[in-house]
Amino acid sequence: MSGHWLGGSMFNFLRRQKQPKVFVIGLDCAAPELVFDAWRDQLPNLRRLMENGVYGELISSIPAITVPAWSSMLSSKDPGVLGFYGFRNRADYSYDKMTIATGAAMKEKWVWDILGEAGKQVILVGVPQTYPVRPVNGYLISSFLTPSVEKQYTYPHELRYEIDRVLGGEEYDLDVREFRTEDKDHLLQQIYAMSEKQFKVMRYLMDNKPWDFFMFVDMGVDRIHHGMWKYHDPTHPKHEPGNKYQHAIRDYYIHLDRQIGTLLERVPEETVILVVSDHGAKAMHGGICVNEWLRREGYLVLREEPEGEGPIPFDKVKVDWSKTRVWGSGGYYARIFINVEGREPQGTVPAAHYEAFRDELAEALRSLPSPDGSDIGTRVFKPQEIYREVRNIPPDLIVYFGDLSWRSVGSFGHGGIYTFENDIGPDDANHAENGLFILADPRAKGSGRRIAARQLMDIAPTILEAFKLPIPPDMQGRVIEG
Numbered sequence: 001m002s003g004h005w006l007g008g009s010m011f012n013f014l015r016r017q018k019q020p021k022v023f024v025i026g027l028d029c030a031a032p033e034l035v036f037d038a039w040r041d042q043l044p045n046l047r048r049l050m051e052n053g054v055y056g057e058l059i060s061s062i063p064a065i066t067v068p069a070w071s072s073m074l075s076s077k078d079p080g081v082l083g084f085y086g087f088r089n090r091a092d093y094s095y096d097k098m099t100i101a102t103g104a105a106m107k108e109k110w111v112w113d114i115l116g117e118a119g120k121q122v123i124l125v126g127v128p129q130t131y132p133v134r135p136v137n138g139y140l141i142s143s144f145l146t147p148s149v150e151k152q153y154t155y156p157h158e159l160r161y162e163i164d165r166v167l168g169g170e171e172y173d174l175d176v177r178e179f180r181t182e183d184k185d186h187l188l189q190q191i192y193a194m195s196e197k198q199f200k201v202m203r204y205l206m207d208n209k210p211w212d213f214f215m216f217v218d219m220g221v222d223r224i225h226h227g228m229w230k231y232h233d234p235t236h237p238k239h240e241p242g243n244k245y246q247h248a249i250r251d252y253y254i255h256l257d258r259q260i261g262t263l264l265e266r267v268p269e270e271t272v273i274l275v276v277s278d279h280g281a282k283a284m285h286g287g288i289c290v291n292e293w294l295r296r297e298g299y300l301v302l303r304e305e306p307e308g309e310g311p312i313p314f315d316k317v318k319v320d321w322s323k324t325r326v327w328g329s330g331g332y333y334a335r336i337f338i339n340v341e342g343r344e345p346q347g348t349v350p351a352a353h354y355e356a357f358r359d360e361l362a363e364a365l366r367s368l369p370s371p372d373g374s375d376i377g378t379r380v381f382k383p384q385e386i387y388r389e390v391r392n393i394p395p396d397l398i399v400y401f402g403d404l405s406w407r408s409v410g411s412f413g414h415g416g417i418y419t420f421e422n423d424i425g426p427d428d429a430n431h432a433e434n435g436l437f438i439l440a441d442p443r444a445k446g447s448g449r450r451i452a453a454r455q456l457m458d459i460a461p462t463i464l465e466a467f468k469l470p471i472p473p474d475m476q477g478r479v480i481e482g
């Protein structure tokens with residue numbers, strides 16, 4: 001055997017081995033206090049990553065919502081620059097035209113676009129806002145905002161036939177179909193079925209497709225938090241100690257950790273591994289009926305009393321726009337819109353008074369107390385103050401009632417401004433502002449340190465840095481050092 005030949009081969013072999021890879025485990029809504037503290041010892045795979053790396057809380061975008069959070073994380077742009085402020089956004093300055101921020105709303109590059117341009121092979125599974133499917137340099141399975149598997153949900157299209165074969169003809173689940181259900185056994189069955197299929201397909205992809213960058217997002221964590229938080233959290237107002245589902249969330253984390261272990265077995269040693277969540281979770285104390293409150297405060301005027309039983313959606317009531325100055329939208333956070341002269345069709349607030357009026361309104365929202373009259377710690381944000389740029393049409397104010405312990409309810413007919421039933425189906429959890437990250441970089445020999453909180457937008461530059469690729473100057477985050 002010639003030494004020269006061996007040397008060359010060895011050199012190529014080593015060079016190939018040293019090509020960095022990045023593997024990203026996305027857990028939508030995973031809560032740092034559960035992974036880092038409460039269940040650390042029951043999650044051996046995640047614990048090993050913590051011990052071999054650094055970890056900490058990951059501060060979400062404002063709003064702390066799946067869309068825009070994942071795209072903010074993976075483009076390193078804030079929601080104002082991205083130009084979407086939640087799932088639903090105003091399409092124009094009319095009173096009712098809204099659009100859904102699918103992947104089509106995303107005009108900036110995701111980190112995998114940059115990696116693909118640099119020749120890196122990517123595999124993406126379940127990352128929010130990847131529908132409608134766009135070409136990538138590799139393989140993609142879209143996410144929960146895909147209408148159904150009847151649509152093109154993979155790239156390339158033909159990948160769907162491989163998935164069919166791997167699942168033995170069973171349908172791939174893009175989401176839990178009915179997650180706002182009172183039938184909790186059915187909810188659990190759906191979540192586990194979705195997860196098992198997704199991990200099976202991912203093991204197949206890892207065994208059969210080349211990749212430099214692999215990322216997946218598990219939506220089961222989010223679905224189980226929203227559906228079952230009251231069973232698990234003793235501080236939840238509806239918690240019953242000793243209930244049948246007390247450990248359901250913990251058991252799902254344990255299941256996930258095991259499934260993650262089956263993927264980590266397939267990850268080459270030199271791979272940089274990231275675990276990330278887009279926000280955390282916390283108990284929901286109730287809902288604040290934002291439009292009812294605006295009406296009682298004189299900001300919103302209806303032409304007639306809302307009629308009917310139960311929640312009456314905002315678009316079913318007759319608003320007197322000529323007398324209305326403000327209206328709002330429901331969700332985990334409130335979006336507040338001001339009816340501005342010359343901007344909205346029947347604007348009432350003079351543009352010259354806009355800022356003073358917005359300040360007065362923000363103060364009134366901050367002062368809205370709990371039912372017993374105490375301060376709930378509401379936070380109010382002006383888009384122009386929190387984003388680098390403000391594109392498309394943002395809400396005039398973004399409100400975290402009780403710092404997200406209270407949701408915003410847009411409908412009428414709740415008999416007051418507080419409600420303890422959700423108008424769109426059972427939901428026990430709201431989002432907490434902080435999610436989590438774990439960064440295990442084999443080159444850094446991480447010390448297992450818990451470090452100060454970082455921000456979502458730090459993730460994309462950290463991925464580029466792992467590949468030693470230049471970081472575009474318009475990325476807003478900073479590299480997390482392993």
Ligand SMILES: [Zn+2]
Pocket residue numbers: 028029065066067069222278279
């Ligand atoms: Zn989420």
